[in-house]
Amino acid sequence: MACPYKPDNAAAAQQEHGIDEKAIVPIPQPPAHWFIRNLPEMDPSFPVSSLWRLQAIYGDIFKLDLVNRQTVVISSHELFNEVMDESRFVKSPTGPLKELRALLGDGLFTAYGHEENWGKAHRILMNVFGPLAIRKMLAFDMIGLCGFGYRFNSFYRDEIHPFAQQMAAALIEAGKRANRPSVENFLRINSADELQKNIHSMWKLCDELVAERKRNPQPNAKDLLNTMLDASDPQTGEKLSDENIRFNMVTFLVAGHETTSGTFSFLFYNMLKNPETYHKAQQEVDRVVGDGVLKPEHLPQLKYIEACIRETLRFQGPIGLISVKPIVDTVIGGKYRITTDNVVTCNIQGLHHDRRVWGNDADLFRPERLMDGRWEKLPPNAWKPFGNGARGCIGRFFAEQEMVMAVAMILQRFQVSMVDPSYDLRMKSTLTVKPEGFRIRVTRRPGRSQMIGIPGSFQVASDEVGDSEHESHDKSLEGKQSGKSLLILYGSNAGTCKYLAEDLEAAARDRGFTPTVKTMDEGTEQLSKDVPVAIITPSYEGKPADNAKKFVAWLETGKPDSLEGVQYAVFGVGNSEWVSTYHRIPKLVDEVIPKLGAHRVVPITLVDVKDDLTGLWEDWRNGLLTFFSGQSHSVAATTSDLEVTVEKPETADLLAGGTIATGFVKENKQIAGPEVGSAKRHMEIELPEDVSYEPGDYLVVLPTNPVDLVRRVAIRFGLNVDDIVTVKGTSKTFLIERGPSTVIEILGTRVELATPASKRQVEAIAKTAEGSEQQKLQDLVSSEEVFKTEVIDKRVSVLDLLEDYPSAKLTFAAYLDMLRPLTPRQYSISSSPLATVPGQPVLASLTYDVHSAPSHSLALSDRESDVPCAAPT
Numbered sequence: 001m002a003c004p005y006k007p008d009n010a011a012a013a014q015q016e017h018g019i020d021e022k023a024i025v026p027i028p029q030p031p032a033h034w035f036i037r038n039l040p041e042m043d044p045s046f047p048v049s050s051l052w053r054l055q056a057i058y059g060d061i062f063k064l065d066l067v068n069r070q071t072v073v074i075s076s077h078e079l080f081n082e083v084m085d086e087s088r089f090v091k092s093p094t095g096p097l098k099e100l101r102a103l104l105g106d107g108l109f110t111a112y113g114h115e116e117n118w119g120k121a122h123r124i125l126m127n128v129f130g131p132l133a134i135r136k137m138l139a140f141d142m143i144g145l146c147g148f149g150y151r152f153n154s155f156y157r158d159e160i161h162p163f164a165q166q167m168a169a170a171l172i173e174a175g176k177r178a179n180r181p182s183v184e185n186f187l188r189i190n191s192a193d194e195l196q197k198n199i200h201s202m203w204k205l206c207d208e209l210v211a212e213r214k215r216n217p218q219p220n221a222k223d224l225l226n227t228m229l230d231a232s233d234p235q236t237g238e239k240l241s242d243e244n245i246r247f248n249m250v251t252f253l254v255a256g257h258e259t260t261s262g263t264f265s266f267l268f269y270n271m272l273k274n275p276e277t278y279h280k281a282q283q284e285v286d287r288v289v290g291d292g293v294l295k296p297e298h299l300p301q302l303k304y305i306e307a308c309i310r311e312t313l314r315f316q317g318p319i320g321l322i323s324v325k326p327i328v329d330t331v332i333g334g335k336y337r338i339t340t341d342n343v344v345t346c347n348i349q350g351l352h353h354d355r356r357v358w359g360n361d362a363d364l365f366r367p368e369r370l371m372d373g374r375w376e377k378l379p380p381n382a383w384k385p386f387g388n389g390a391r392g393c394i395g396r397f398f399a400e401q402e403m404v405m406a407v408a409m410i411l412q413r414f415q416v417s418m419v420d421p422s423y424d425l426r427m428k429s430t431l432t433v434k435p436e437g438f439r440i441r442v443t444r445r446p447g448r449s450q451m452i453g454i455p456g457s458f459q460v461a462s463d464e465v466g467d468s469e470h471e472s473h474d475k476s477l478e479g480k481q482s483g484k485s486l487l488i489l490y491g492s493n494a495g496t497c498k499y500l501a502e503d504l505e506a507a508a509r510d511r512g513f514t515p516t517v518k519t520m521d522e523g524t525e526q527l528s529k530d531v532p533v534a535i536i537t538p539s540y541e542g543k544p545a546d547n548a549k550k551f552v553a554w555l556e557t558g559k560p561d562s563l564e565g566v567q568y569a570v571f572g573v574g575n576s577e578w579v580s581t582y583h584r585i586p587k588l589v590d591e592v593i594p595k596l597g598a599h600r601v602v603p604i605t606l607v608d609v610k611d612d613l614t615g616l617w618e619d620w621r622n623g624l625l626t627f628f629s630g631q632s633h634s635v636a637a638t639t640s641d642l643e644v645t646v647e648k649p650e651t652a653d654l655l656a657g658g659t660i661a662t663g664f665v666k667e668n669k670q671i672a673g674p675e676v677g678s679a680k681r682h683m684e685i686e687l688p689e690d691v692s693y694e695p696g697d698y699l700v701v702l703p704t705n706p707v708d709l710v711r712r713v714a715i716r717f718g719l720n721v722d723d724i725v726t727v728k729g730t731s732k733t734f735l736i737e738r739g740p741s742t743v744i745e746i747l748g749t750r751v752e753l754a755t756p757a758s759k760r761q762v763e764a765i766a767k768t769a770e771g772s773e774q775q776k777l778q779d780l781v782s783s784e785e786v787f788k789t790e791v792i793d794k795r796v797s798v799l800d801l802l803e804d805y806p807s808a809k810l811t812f813a814a815y816l817d818m819l820r821p822l823t824p825r826q827y828s829i830s831s832s833p834l835a836t837v838p839g840q841p842v843l844a845s846l847t848y849d850v851h852s853a854p855s856h857s858l859a860l861s862d863r864e865s866d867v868p869c870a871a872p873t
């Protein structure tokens with residue numbers, strides 16, 4: 001019998017499939033140009049957006065003549081359901097995928113189904129990507145997850161890795177080539193050359209990785225590369241060829257990097273635009289993981305995060321389309337003929353927003369739609385971000401687990417906000433779809449330790465957390481932390497490291513430690529498990545500083561276990577011009593000490609004196625003190641007339657003196673402009689659970705100081721942005737006495753510095769200071785310019801001025817003075833709550849005059865640490 005799948009048997013097959021000719025209707029098509037047909041319909045730099053546009057005009061199905069290929073575009077669940085049937089349709093790498101074969105060859109993604117190498121690689125690699133294998137990998141290494149022991153880590157470099165750049169360029173060009181006339185492609189010689197260059201660079205990198213692994217085999221590494229090099233196909237017994245390994249390596253790097261990073265961007269965009277989802281996800285992490293280390297067994301419990309990721313992939317995933325071909329001529333939707341010459345382009349966005357499946361709120365981001373049994377009840381083929389069947393995404397399980405982990409770790413530690421809260425999604429395409437110009441700001445989470453979630457970090461027992469949350473530092477000082485010893489050792493010829501040691505000493509003292517500073521040589525044979533040690537050291541021609549030689553020699557000859565139980569941390573200063581011995585001594589010290597049994601408590605930080613080392617120094621210093629104090633952060637600065645304590649926040653309580661709940665602005669729009677009297681805006685606020693309101697309540701919008709200024713102050717003092725700072729020993733709201741004042745321009749703002757008190761304070765500090773610091777302070781005191789009693793107009797940056805004196809309490813006062821006093825704005829509520837939907841958050845609706853001065857309000861915070869909450873303008 002003739003093969004029914006051969007195209008020339010299509011007629012017979014049609015009969016077998018029972019095509020009813022009378023039922024056939026033409027598939028709509030946009031008017032075609034006589035020469036370039038429907039190509040003008042396509043935007044070569046963002047092809048899939050053209051399909052979205054055409055879907056809005058032509059509906060669930062339309063066809064396009066793209067000169068070198070005929071395609072039928074489908075966008076409904078009903079039609080997807082048919083073409084996802086693998087007994088009727090198979091993947092067809094056409095268009096951009098065909099162009100990408102120049103890079104990815106017969107690697108998994110771009111291989112034709114009939115190519116032997118696809119089957120071989122699929123069978124070999126399915127084992128690596130199966131749920132079990134991934135779980136094992138996760139159990140071994142929650143962070144690594146890098147299939148080749150290598151990944152272009154974009155987080156710790158300023159520029160994007162060249163591989164990622166070459167990849168993006170190649171993908172864009174492949175997309176363009178598929179949607180340009182062949183003649184144009186032929187004429188674009190430079191683009192073709194550039195593409196070839198990028199392809200060869202990417203291949204080169206992969207070949208080097210393979211060669212390196214062959215030179216230095218790592219038989220115990222259970223990674224992708226080892227599998228590709230060593231494993232045999234269970235069916236044929238054959239191994240993968242070197243060329244196919246290269247193609248699959250690039251495939252994995254392309255498929256894994258582009259898709260996951262795009263999904264992340266969409267995910268954070270969606271969550272930040274729908275702050276209630278962000279909060280729920282963060283609450284889930286807090287509940288499931290707390291301050292501890294994320295473990296594999298937590299992952300199945302992170303249901304809401306999983307739903308956010310799934311909903312993101314539905315709402316706007318990184319892959320816009322997949323292409324299939326019928327095995328024989330056939331009919332879909334009961335009336336549309338699809339021939340084997342046609343490629344069926346499946347518009348995933350169309351499917352994922354099909355209201356017949358997803359309901360009328362399909363265009364809303366609502367993770368709940370995929371929870372509590374609703375995910376399981378989805379009709380077949382309704383959710384297809386990972387493609388279909390045997391040609392579906394092999395990395396799906398890996399990607400899903402990796403994303404849940406990454407989101408959980410980020411939410412556990414950081415507060416994410418949009419750099420521009422008014423940003424609305426714009427998209428671009430590098431073959432995959434991603435947001436354009438979307439930027440987020442990531443700050444340490446208010447009230448959380450820097451060490452949260454990090455293996456080996458100090459862990460507060462969970463029953464201690466609740467109480468300590470609101471304890472002021474005063475109390476903690478009275479307790480066990482008070483007077484804790486800290487040994488600070490430095491090596492120094494020219495004074496840099498000595499200065500840093502002294503700065504650490506001052507900061508430690510401020511936090512209630514009893515620090516001792518010594519040279520490293522003085523610390524020889526002095527290390528003990530009862531006193532943690534911080535070591536700050538430079539290198540000189542690869543050798544220790546003069547006052548550190550004995551100490552280093554002692555370490556190098558130390559006996560194993562001789563430093564058992566000692567806790568230590570190293571800060572290294574160097575100059576990158578000493579290329580071959582850059583940071584040699586700090587690295588050596590950091591490596592040798594643990595071999596003697598000591599325990600590193602915070603990672604080594606290495607700085608280049610050619611750069612500004614302040615930030616890295618402060619981070620290390622604060623991290624270290626935070627670790628040892630066991631409190632996330634706290635400052636207690638005491639002088640005879642000034643005592644500063646820092647508390648973890650309930651910022652809003654400050655304002656109300658009672659319970660204030662935070663609401664979220666869901667909508668804030670102008671409903672009448674100033675042309676008809678005072679402008680009116682309409683605002684909808686989502687209230688926290690269990691909160692309702694009635695006319696007569698207060699709405700308070702807490703204003704914010706400029707973010708950069710707040711951050712600078714916070715970093716300078718190791719504070720979190722919404723810590724509560726209580727100043728005792730003075731009845732003044734502001735620390736510097738008002739009186740005949742000096743005006744100094746700080747960052748463009750004129751600020752008053754009241755002179756008598758600040759001058760007295762500087763004088764007092766100068767008395768206790770030593771050497772050059774004392775001289776500097778005395779110079780400052782005698783500076784007529786700064787302490788002159790009438791207003792002056794000199795441009796001086798107080799920040800720069802005062803940063804020279806890190807131990808001065810004055811600094812803190814001056815910083816505080818810079819923060820502008822915050823006056824809450826209040827608005828009246830003039831309408832009653834919207835109708836509530838069971839199970840949905842209550843919305844308060846508020847219409848207000850922009851200029852009104854109401855007397856009643858409801859609390860609302862827009863402090864920086866909150867998820868964006870638009871303040872009315």
Ligand code: HEM
Pocket residue numbers: 091108109110122251252255256257259260263313317318319322323384385386387388390391392393394395396398399
């Ligand atoms: C959010 C993340 C991801 C999404 C949305 C995604 C989506 C997809 C889709 C839609 C396909 C089918 C393409 C087609 O039919 O033409 C696919 C295939 C593929 N994906 Fe993914 N992917 C993701 C992550 C990954 C990762 C992390 C890897 C590898 C580590 C990977 C490797 C692959 C490979 C090799 C194929 C081709 C499979 C075959 O045809 O045998 N993907 N992916």
Ligand SMILES: Cc1cc2nc3c(=O)[nH]c(=O)nc-3n(C[C@H](O)[C@H](O)[C@H](O)COP(=O)(O)O)c2cc1C
Pocket residue numbers: 491492493494495496497498538539540541542543545573574575576578581582583584609
């Ligand atoms: C003569 C000389 C040699 C140096 N050799 C090195 C070196 O081998 N490796 C390095 O990282 N930095 C080197 N540096 C940079 C010093 O480590 C750096 O200036 C450091 O801040 C000095 O610390 P100190 O001021 O506390 O002595 C060298 C500097 C000088 C002046």
